[in-house]
Amino acid sequence: MTERKDAQEIAEIFSALRSEVPGLIKDLIDAVYSPETAATMAKSIATFYKTLVENGIEQKEALEMSKGLVIDFRKIFQGLGRKNE
Numbered sequence: 001m002t003e004r005k006d007a008q009e010i011a012e013i014f015s016a017l018r019s020e021v022p023g024l025i026k027d028l029i030d031a032v033y034s035p036e037t038a039a040t041m042a043k044s045i046a047t048f049y050k051t052l053v054e055n056g057i058e059q060k061e062a063l064e065m066s067k068g069l070v071i072d073f074r075k076i077f078q079g080l081g082r083k084n085e
Contacts, residue, residue, distance in 0.1 A: 045069055 031037060045066055052062035 048069060049062050049066040052065060053059055057065070
């Protein structure tokens with residue numbers, strides 16, 4: 001009887017996860033793509049670039065590093081989006 005009870009509990013856990021996880025992922029993606037998040041991210045990237053230049057990194061190299069940061073963010077967020085499909 002214990003195995004049957006365990007199997008039932010596992011089925012209930014998976015059922016709960018199946019119904020809750022997509023909503024959580026959607027909420028996370030919505031938060032990431034909100035106007036407030038975009039503004040914060042842009043400000044962070046600008047600060048990153050400015051700090052690099054102020055610390056002696058050439059502007060061209062600082063720009064490339066900043067672009068790389070944007071690309072890294074994009075890859076992370078695209079990965080989250082695919083998991084929700």
